[in-house]
Amino acid sequence: MNKQGNRKKILAVDDEPTNLKLLEAVLVPRGYIVEMALSGQEALEKIKTLRPHLVLLDIMMPGMDGYEVCKRIKNDGALPYIPIIFVTAIHTDQESITLGLDIGGDDYIRKPFDNLELLSRVKACLRVKELYDEIARTKSELARYVSLSTLDMVEKSSSREGIEIGQTRDVTVLFSDVRGFTHIAENMNPVDVFQTLNLCLSKQIEVVEAYHGIVDKLTGDEIMAVFEGPDMVRNALQSGKAIVNTLHNLELGGLADWTGVGIGINTGPVYIGSIGSQTMKDYTAVGTTVNIAARLCGYARKSQILFTADTKNLIHSAEFRYSSLGKISLRGLTSPIEAFELIAQMG
Numbered sequence: 001m002n003k004q005g006n007r008k009k010i011l012a013v014d015d016e017p018t019n020l021k022l023l024e025a026v027l028v029p030r031g032y033i034v035e036m037a038l039s040g041q042e043a044l045e046k047i048k049t050l051r052p053h054l055v056l057l058d059i060m061m062p063g064m065d066g067y068e069v070c071k072r073i074k075n076d077g078a079l080p081y082i083p084i085i086f087v088t089a090i091h092t093d094q095e096s097i098t099l100g101l102d103i104g105g106d107d108y109i110r111k112p113f114d115n116l117e118l119l120s121r122v123k124a125c126l127r128v129k130e131l132y133d134e135i136a137r138t139k140s141e142l143a144r145y146v147s148l149s150t151l152d153m154v155e156k157s158s159s160r161e162g163i164e165i166g167q168t169r170d171v172t173v174l175f176s177d178v179r180g181f182t183h184i185a186e187n188m189n190p191v192d193v194f195q196t197l198n199l200c201l202s203k204q205i206e207v208v209e210a211y212h213g214i215v216d217k218l219t220g221d222e223i224m225a226v227f228e229g230p231d232m233v234r235n236a237l238q239s240g241k242a243i244v245n246t247l248h249n250l251e252l253g254g255l256a257d258w259t260g261v262g263i264g265i266n267t268g269p270v271y272i273g274s275i276g277s278q279t280m281k282d283y284t285a286v287g288t289t290v291n292i293a294a295r296l297c298g299y300a301r302k303s304q305i306l307f308t309a310d311t312k313n314l315i316h317s318a319e320f321r322y323s324s325l326g327k328i329s330l331r332g333l334t335s336p337i338e339a340f341e342l343i344a345q346m347g
Contacts, residue, residue, distance in 0.1 A: 008126055009033045011052040013043040013069065014087070015061045019111070023056060023087075026115050027122070040064030044072055052082060053129055054122060056109075059088040059100075067103060074104030081132040083125035085109055169228065172236040172267045172311060173290050174213065175297035176204055176243055177222035179260045197221060203250060204243050204261075211239040216284055224294070226270075226285050233314040236265050237342060240305040248303065264296030265307040265342075267314060295330035296339060305342040312340050 010032050012023045017038065024034045035050055037043035040061055047055070055073070059066035070084050086100050089111040097108055106128070107121050178200065185193045201223065205215050208225045212235050217224040227236040240263045247261060268289035292308060300306045312322070321343040327336035 007031055007033050008053040009035060009050060010054045010056060010122070011035050011037060011043060011047060011050060012056045013037045013040065013061075013066070014056075014058040015039060016058075019058070019087075023118075026118060030119060032122075040066070040069040043069055047073060047079065047082070051080070054125055055082055055084045056087050056122075057084050057105075059086055067100065070100070070105050071103045080136065081129065083107075083129050085121055085125060087111060087113065168269050168271050168287075170268060171270050171272075171285065171289070172227040172232040172265060173270065173285065173293040174208070174225045174227065174236050174239060175222065175264045175294050176225075176240075176261045177220075177297060179262050179302045181221040200247060200250070200261075203246050207242045207246055208239050211235040211242070213239055222297075224290070226272075233267055233311055234317070234319075236267075236311075237305075237307070237315070237320055240265060240307075240342060244303050244305060260302035262297055262300030262302065263305040264293045264298070264300055265305065265311055266290075266293035266296060267308065267311040268292075291332065292330065292337065295332060299328065299330055299339075306339050307342060309338045309340070 008031075010027060012020050012027075012034055013036075014020050014023075015038055020036045020038075024036070027034050035046060035052065037046050041064055043055070043057070057066045057069060066086055066088070070086075073079060073082060073084065083106040084104065085107045086105050087109045100108065106125050109118055109121055178197075185197075188196075200221075201218060204223050208215055208223070211227070212229070212231075213225040213227045215223060216226050225236075225239070227233075227239070229235075243261065243263065266289050268287075270285040270287040270289050272285045296306045296308065306325070307322075322340045323343065325339045325341055328339045329336045
């Protein structure tokens with residue numbers, strides 16, 4: 001018998017009250033809570049408020065049949081994963097089974113059903129439901145520490161959408177960090193440092209994600225973001241401008257030095273992959289393109305946005321104003337590179 005707090009809710013859907021009573025008679029003594037619906041429309045209305053753990057669904061019903069009910073449940077993005085077992089008196093040939101599974105059904109039970117078979121299939125589907133719910137909770141917990149866009153990158157890579165992990169790709173990389181962070185934080189209370197830094201970082205992350213960037217890494221006061229696709233350069237430069245403007249207008253009282261970030265942007269090939277051990281992994285972009293963006297960020301003065309010639313050559317409109325700094329030497333690079341400064345009017 002399930003404990004009261006762990007009792008699972010099952011929504012039984014059938015246009016014959018007698019069939020519903022039979023399901024109730026088998027399931028309630030086993031500790032399940034059974035709710036009932038006499039039509040497909042009633043089931044759809046109840047499922048939004050009841051949020052059952054499982055649906056036992058008749059196929060042959062007047063008005064809206066079970067297949068249509070199943071499709072609507074599975075296509076409702078507001079609902080969590082809910083397993084559906086078709087309970088049917090019709091002949092379950094291979095074509096019918098395939099149809100039900102293709103639209104999102106999880107299992108079939110023939111009428112009249114065997115009580116033990118019913119209970120076994122219910123238990124099996126509820127175990128799957130628990131696994132799905134655990135994955136959802138884990139994803140929600142991870143989202144507290146990893147940006148949703150980074151999680152999205154990992155998910156899409158596994159389904160071959162968006163940025164693919166384990167490949168060399170052409171991207172635009174943006175680095176941003178607070179100028180003189182160590183000096184600024186030296187005489188501050190650690191709690192104040194944490195709160196102020198968190199505010200500055202969160203504002204920048206919002207900007208990056210608004211311009212379709214992926215926050216690859218947060219290291220101290222530094223942000224690394226990756227932009228991909230035909231508009232990657234435009235999005236990165238717009239993101240840089242918006243970061244400078246957002247922080248310039250941020251109300252920090254006597255802590256205005258926190259808003260002075262330097263930004264470096266570079267475009268070129270990177271390798272996006274998993275780095276680390278079996279117990280600790282990080283999905284990140286690596287390569288000379290990343291190193292140059294980081295060094296350019298370190299070279300930039302307060303509220304200055306610098307970018308490379310490889311980035312400039314991909315600017316296809318007159319919406320950006322910039323000037324050349326000529327050849328500059330960056331720490332760790334053997335040869336000077338040409339750099340440009342983006343003119344971002346603050347206001």
